[in-house]
Amino acid sequence: MKVSYFPGCTLKTKAKDLDLYARKSAEVLGITLEEIENWQCCGGVFTTAKDEVATKLSSVRVLKAAKDKDQALVTVCSACHNVVKQTNSAMQNDKEFADKVNRYMGEDGGYDGSTEVYHFLELIRDVVGFDKVKEKVVNPLNGEKIAAYYGCLLLRPGKVMQMDDPENPTIIEDLIRALGGEPVIYNQRNECCGGYVVMEDPALAESKSKKITSNARSFGAERMVTACPLCKYNLEKNGSDLPVVYFTELLAQALGVKEECK
Amino acid sequence: MSHGNNNLKEELLRISGVNPKKCMRCGKCSATCPAYDEMEYHPHQFVVMVEEGNIEPLLNSDSLYKCLTCFACVERCPRGVEPAKLVEAVRLVATRRQGANHLKPDDVPGKLDEDLPQQAIVSAFRKYTK
Ligand code: SF4
Ligand code: SF4
Numbered sequence: 518m519k520v521s522y523f524p525g526c527t528l529k530t531k532a533k534d535l536d537l538y539a540r541k542s543a544e545v546l547g548i549t550l551e552e553i554e555n556w557q558c559c560g561g562v563f564t565t566a567k568d569e570v571a572t573k574l575s576s577v578r579v580l581k582a583a584k585d586k587d588q589a590l591v592t593v594c595s596a597c598h599n600v601v602k603q604t605n606s607a608m609q610n611d612k613e614f615a616d617k618v619n620r621y622m623g624e625d626g627g628y629d630g631s632t633e634v635y636h637f638l639e640l641i642r643d644v645v646g647f648d649k650v651k652e653k654v655v656n657p658l659n660g661e662k663i664a665a666y667y668g669c670l671l672l673r674p675g676k677v678m679q680m681d682d683p684e685n686p687t688i689i690e691d692l693i694r695a696l697g698g699e700p701v702i703y704n705q706r707n708e709c710c711g712g713y714v715v716m717e718d719p720a721l722a723e724s725k726s727k728k729i730t731s732n733a734r735s736f737g738a739e740r741m742v743t744a745c746p747l748c749k750y751n752l753e754k755n756g757s758d759l760p761v762v763y764f765t766e767l768l769a770q771a772l773g774v775k776e777e778c779k
Numbered sequence: 780m781s782h783g784n785n786n787l788k789e790e791l792l793r794i795s796g797v798n799p800k801k802c803m804r805c806g807k808c809s810a811t812c813p814a815y816d817e818m819e820y821h822p823h824q825f826v827v828m829v830e831e832g833n834i835e836p837l838l839n840s841d842s843l844y845k846c847l848t849c850f851a852c853v854e855r856c857p858r859g860v861e862p863a864k865l866v867e868a869v870r871l872v873a874t875r876r877q878g879a880n881h882l883k884p885d886d887v888p889g890k891l892d893e894d895l896p897q898q899a900i901v902s903a904f905r906k907y908t909k
Binding site: 525526527530531532558560561562564565566567568569572594596669672673674675683684708709711712713714715716717718721725746747749750753754 | 793814845847848853854861868882895896899900902
C-alpha cells in the first residue's frame with residue numbers, strides 16, 4: 518500500500534530517528550511512505566482562532582497534495598499530526614474559513630477537506646493490524662516494562678483527533694504488547710510535559726515533566742515511549758533519568774531493522 | 780469605554796467561536812489546568828471576565844504566555860465551553876498590537892541548547908509573536 522507522508526521539520530533535523538525508524542518499519546509492514554514534494558513546516562502548533570488563515574496554508578497544501586494523488590496522508594510526529602488533523606477538520610466544518618483558504622490557494626486549486634489523515638500508529642492499528650505486526654516480530658521485547666507517554670497532541674481535542682479514548686487510550690499499549698513488551702499504565706500518561714512553554718518558563722516544563730517521569734517510574738517502567746520530539750526533549754531534559762525513545766525505535770527494534778537505520 | 784469593550788468582546792467571541800454563556804462556573808477547567816499555579820487568571824476566569832467585558836486585565840497578564848495549549852480544559856469541560864480557545868483569542872489580540880511581540884528573535888539564541896527540537900522554536904514563535 519502506498520500512502521503520502523508528511524515528515525515535518527523536526528524529523529529532518531533533531532528527530533531524524535523518529536523518521537528513519539518509521540520508514541524502515543513501514544517497509545517491513547508492506548507500506549510505502551511517499552514523501553510529499555516541497556512540503557513546508559506545519560508551524561508546530563494549531564491556532565484555534567478562526568481568523569488565522571495564512572498560518573494554516575502549509576497544512577492545507579500538504580492535505581491537497583495527498584488528495585491529488587488519491588492517497589491517505591500519514592504523519593509520525595504528534596505535533597504535525599495535531600496541526601494537520603485540526604486544519605483538515607476546520608476545512609470540513611467551518612465554511613467561512615474554508616472559503617478564505619480556497620481564495621488563497623488561487624491557481625493551485627481548492628481543497629475540500631476529504632483527505633484521510635492517519636497517524637502512523639493508526640495506520641498500524643487500522644490498516645496493518647496489530648496481529649500482523651506481531652507475526653513480523655523477530656526480536657520480541659521480552660516483557661520489558663514500557664510506559665506509553667501520549668501527552669496532549671495525539672489525543673486532544675478528542676472529538677477532532679478521534680484516535681482513541683482521550684482519557685483512557687490503548688493504542689500504544691496494544692502496540693507494546695504486540696512487540697512482546699509489558700505496558701505500564703500510569704496516571705500521568707496523557708498529561709502535558711510543558712510543551713513549547715519550555716522556551717518561556719523552563720521551571721514550569723521541569724515540574725510537569727518530573728511529575729510524569731516519576732509517576733511512570735513508580736509504576737515500574739524501565740523505558741518510556743513517545744511520538745513527539747518536544748515531549749522527548751522535556752522528559753529527558755527535565756524529567757528523571759528514565760530512558761525515553763520514539764515508538765518507531767521500539768518498532769524497528771522488534772522488527773529487527775533497527776541496526777539498518779544507523 | 781463600554782462600547783470599546785463590547786467591540787473587543789464581540790471580536791474575541793467571533794474569532795474563538797466560544798459561547799461563555801454555556802459556562803456553569805464549575806471550575807473543572809481550572810482544576811485540570813497544568814499551568815494553574817503559574818497563572819494569575821485561570822481558564823474559568825477567562826470565560827467569566829470575557830463575558831463581563833472585563834478584558835483589559837487579561838490582555839496585560841502573563842497568564843497568556845503560561846497556557847500550554849494542552850487542550851485539557853477543552854476536553855474536560857462538561858459544558859463544551861472550550862476555554863483554551865478564548866485564552867488563544869485574547870493572546871492573539873494582545874500579540875497583534877504593534878510592537879507587542881512577546882518573544883523577540885534576539886532572545887532565541889540565549890534559550891537554545893543543542894538538543895532543543897526545532898518544533899519548540901516554531902511553536903513558541905507562533906504562540907508568542909505576530
Ligand atoms: S489549554 Fe491552556 S488553559 Fe487549558 S488546561 Fe491547558 S494550559 Fe490550561
Ligand atoms: S469547565 Fe467549562 S463549565 Fe466549568 S467553569 Fe470551566 S468553562 Fe465553565
